[in-house]
Amino acid sequence: MKITKQLLIAFASIVCLLQATPTIAKADIISDFKQQNAAVESTATSRAIYLGRLFNNVEGGAFRRMEAMYAIVTIAQATNVALFAGNAASGFEAARAANQIFDTGLRVSTVSQNATEVVFVPGDPAQVAPQAIPIPAGLAIHDSLALNRRLDFWLVGLPGSGFTVPSTIGSNPASFFIEFHRTTSVPEPTTLALLCVPATGAILAARRRRKASKNALPSDQDLRN
């Protein structure tokens, strides 16, 4: 009866922890748009085009990481061009070397190769769910926002690739749009492990007590003798 009680307490603690976690986490959506800058940085390792700086004066607040995002960019003749975000006003390669800019995981490709298109990644926000950002990149991008209260965005392709990003089209500005879904929850392995520690401890303690109680009981042989 006592062992069952211990196990029940252990399970109850796990359930309570798991139940408590979502109520702590909060979600938020931040979005911004701007005219594309279109400055080009060509090196032997990449061809990067600066889109511009968004989320000026947006604070980190209680949030911990960027969970998912949408991007809408104006671009031509692109195939699997990577979108990077972080702090890189001084140049893409310098920022990447200093670990200040991070791959969001989004890849931009144009539908046709003979038009300047507005590309929605991963799709129309009204119809498609936002694309998840890898957890380390999501944490790093949010840290960068919290630290600098702004984010720089770059489109990065292979060296010598021919994609173009306009700043203007005719007399109109060519714009880009970014939407981040951010959260306070950090379901990284460490956190999950931490959640399991008290529960595992309780289970182990219960098991130990059970063994101890078994050892304390007289055996059948003892009783016969």
Add this chain to the structure above:
Amino acid sequence: MLSQVLKTTGFALIAFAMLLTHANAGFIFSSTTNQVGTKIDFNKTPQNPAGSGSASKIGLYDFRNDADAYAYLKARIRLWVQLPPEAVGDKAPYIVIAKAGTLDLDLALTVGDAVRLDLRVSYDLFPSGPGVVEKQTDFENITEDQSLAIAAIMEQDPERRIEAWLASEDFKDITVPASFDSLQIVNGRPQIVTTTLNSTLDLEAVPEPASIACFLIAPITIYSLNRRRQRLAKSI
């Protein structure tokens, strides 16, 4: 006798004036077409099969049915393009006139199905900027060889259509878009508007030398033969 001399001189003057009028005024053939925007590798070599540059098909232009019977003196073009800031001077991309349906511009230039013009579209040609802009060049002279090549390319097409390409040996990041989308934010949500783009090619031309010769020589010859016949009739 004096009247004959005056008549001959007068006729020659009229013919010469006609010739000068044609030579000076010329015709401007103009064709406007939707941009195509297909981009291919250009300046390919066995060592570099991807090519050092790119060529973008601007469009397929329609001219008059007798357009192959003219000598071309000058050309200019209006087009929508995005160029890198380095595309100036000798590095500015240039116009290539090619046969309709060209797929490989390197090959077309080699076999004579395309001809390179001295007409360049430079980044610093107004309006310049890091975006898709509408540029129009000034009229640029066409050499005699280029003119003959253009006429020969026209002759290959029953409707006298020719393609214009924007070619660069140095840059791949050149875009001649067929259309562009513009993003507008309405009530905080993005909306797209698509615009189709077109281009105009102007060719200034005069009737080719053979036609000019016909203008001048044929009437004089007819007149001379007539005079000779009259003289023979008188002598009889």
